[in-house]
Amino acid sequence: MVFDPTNNPTSQYYKDASDLELRNFYAAKASINTNFTIPSIPPTIPMVYDDTVARFGKNTAEMAISHFQGVIQSFFVGLVGAKRILEIGTFTGSSAICFASALKRNGVKGGPDANGNKPVICLDISEKFAQIARDNFKEAAVEDFIEIIVGDANESLASLKGQQFDVIFIDADKISYTAYYDAAIDNKMLAKGGLFIVDNTALKPAIQLIDCSVPLPEDKLPEDGRGDDYEAYKYLGRPIHEFNEYIRQDPRCEAIMLPIFTGVTLLRMLDNN
Ligand SMILES: C[S@@+](CC[C@H](N)C(=O)[O-])C[C@H]1O[C@@H](n2cnc3c(N)ncnc32)[C@H](O)[C@@H]1O
Structure with a gap:
């Protein structure tokens, strides 16, 4: 069930919703003060969502972060005092708009810096x-x-070598999550005190691999039978699970x-990295 913190739920919602859904709703309401008046979430965000649904349908529109996720991510932008943000996977712009608005609250001015770069750099493969x-x-x-830099993020990231960001948001194709993380680390793109935010790290096809000790099957679904979509498992679940395992064992980070x-991972580099 999709909840919309701008609307009050109907009594039917209360009847049908699980405790978890109700808790999500209550938390969103408590975090978004009356009707998006907090400066970090611009009022156009619900409109972006509606327009995206109208263009591409509800399923595709669900790729965008929710309003509440925008609020939470904006909070982290404030917490680390970010001045520059890199977003990998932009879609129709919801998360980028939240990031830009949160930077404004941090006192960042718009326009290109001395090197000709704007405060938020977005990467997306789709023009x-x-x-x-x-x-x-x-x-x-x-x-x-x-x-926005249009192109495969694997290539765009290489072109950004030498630039540093206080927040790096990974939200593009799941198969490349580990490559994006490695490229950012190898090129020293996360500024000291900076934060990776990685979206969708507990997508359902990844949760199928909950027993981390079982080797990843190459050619069959996990045996518990919960998976009903091998493609989703192979292209979403497996690479996400591999990414989760990779960072879990990475001594450079916490x-x-x-x-x-659908799972949001926060990751910071330890001081000597
Ligand atoms: C989950 S959506 C991003 C949602 C966005 N952050 C938001 O909140 O609206 C994933 C995006 O990644 C882009 N993408 C997929 N593969 C990519 C690649 N190899 N390089 C760059 N972008 C890619 C897609 O075009 C899509 O717009």
Whole structure:
């Protein structure tokens, strides 16, 4: 069930919702003060979602972060005092708009810096999504804060070598999560005190691999029979699980997975890395 913290639930919602759903709803309500008046979440965010649903349907629109996730991520941008953000996977722009607005609260000004770079750099492979995102940035009055590099993020990341970011948000194709993380670390792209936010790290196909001691099967679904979609497992579950295992064993970092939405991992580098 999708909950919308801008609307009050019906009595039917209360009747049908699980405790977890009700808790999510209550937490969202408690965190978003009346109707998006907190400065970090611009009022255009619900409109971006509605427009995305109208263009691509509800299933595809679900790729965007929810309003409440935008609030939470904005909080972390404030917490680390971020000045520059790298987003890998932008879609129609919801998360980028939240990031830009949170940077404004940190006192960051729009426009290119001395090196010609705007405060938020977004990477997306799709020119179609990028164009819609640019329009949404204008609508939210954050176009001076965000630039999009269109192309495979694996290549775009290499072109950004030498730049540093206080927050790196990984939310593109799941198969490349480990490669994105490695590229960012190898190129020293996370500034000291910075934070990785990694989305969808507990997607259902990854949870199928809950027993971390079982070797990952190459050609069959996990034997518990819970999986009904081998493609989802192979291209989402398996690479996400491998990423989770990779960072769990990485002595350079400290990471925690928050069991919210479809799993959000927060990761920081330890001091000597
Ligand atoms: C989950 S969506 C991002 C959602 C976005 N953060 C938001 O909140 O609206 C994933 C995006 O990653 C992009 N993508 C997929 N593969 C990619 C790749 N290899 N390089 C760059 N972007 C990619 C897709 O085009 C899609 O827009």
